[in-house]
Amino acid sequence: MKRRVAILISGRGSNMAALIRAAAASDFPAEIAVVISNRADAAGLERAGQSGIPTLVIESKPFGRDRAGFEAVLQAALDERGIELICLAGFMRLFTADFVRRWYGRMLNIHPSLLPSFPGLDPHGQALRAGVKISGATVHFVIPETDAGPIVMQGAVAVSDHDTPDTLSERILEVEHRIYPEALRLLATGRVRLDGDLCRSEAGAGVGNFLISPLA
Structure with a gap:
């Protein structure tokens, strides 16, 4: 069974594209289940869509300094999609210690x-x-x-x-x-x-x- 992966981006998604290309191989042990951006204008969203990967925007700006509030919405989206592993690829937002501990050993x-x-x-x-x-x-x-x-x-x-x-x-x-x-x-x-x-x-x-x- 392939592990379900979420890629988090804020920009062009260069490393995201490399991960998507690798995961397209039949013998790769993980599948890119979703690309999530905290910016609606991230160029990587279009690149992911062109590769057939589902995308999701969770704007972080409206949350301001409420990192926990943003992470609650993000975590709900990850849970809904059965995400097991996270790859950060130019994701320009800091996480709370609680979120990081929750994903420790499963977030790269x-x-x-x-x-x-x-x-x-x-x-x-x-x-x-x-x-x-x-x-x-x-x-x-x-x-x-x-x-x-x-x-x-x-x-x-x-x-x-x-x-x-x-x-x-x-x-x-x-x-x-x-x-x-x-x-x-x-x-x-x-x-x-x-x-x-x-x-x-x-x-x-x-x-x-x-x-x-x-x-x-």
């Missing part, structure tokens, strides 16, 4: 840096200012702290002396599109487990131009 996020380095805004600029030679992307379980939580999978690329935030972002986006579906595959097949603050999974190795670990 992706961040364009090798966490715990360079969390928050402008991770590519942070990486370049620090002079790192390798950067990448991280899929992690969501916890109340931003861009934290047990790391499920990471992928890395070399950083050039000539890189700009835009060129580095473009290259890392390729990694994001590769590792997010594979991290979801691991979770959906039960090949990851939480051990305190750590995520344990099968070991991996580098392939091609990327270093990805674990290799699904």
Whole structure:
């Protein structure tokens, strides 16, 4: 039985599209049951609809600072659709600790840096200012702290002396599109487990131009 997944977006849904493409394969262990946006103008809604994925808008702006009120409506929508796993894909709204605890171990996020380095805004600029030679992307379980939580999978690329935030972002986006579906595959097949603050999974190795670990 395929696990039912909700993807939450606020914008263009680039990683959402990668997840949808992967889930279209007959042997993928999860199905994208719905794409939910907190913004009616999110470009990803049209992309999801074109792929035949049901969409739903739950505007967050009317709730203001009432995060719990927004989450109650969101949770009802997830329950109604039998959602088992959540993937955040550029979802620009913070959750309450209660909501995160409810979904702990079942909600993934992706961040364009090798966490715990360079969390928050402008991770590519942070990486370049620090002079790192390798950067990448991280899929992690969501916890109340931003861009934290047990790391499920990471992928890395070399950083050039000539890189700009835009060129580095473009290259890392390729990694994001590769590792997010594979991290979801691991979770959906039960090949990851939480051990305190750590995520344990099968070991991996580098392939091609990327270093990805674990290799699904």
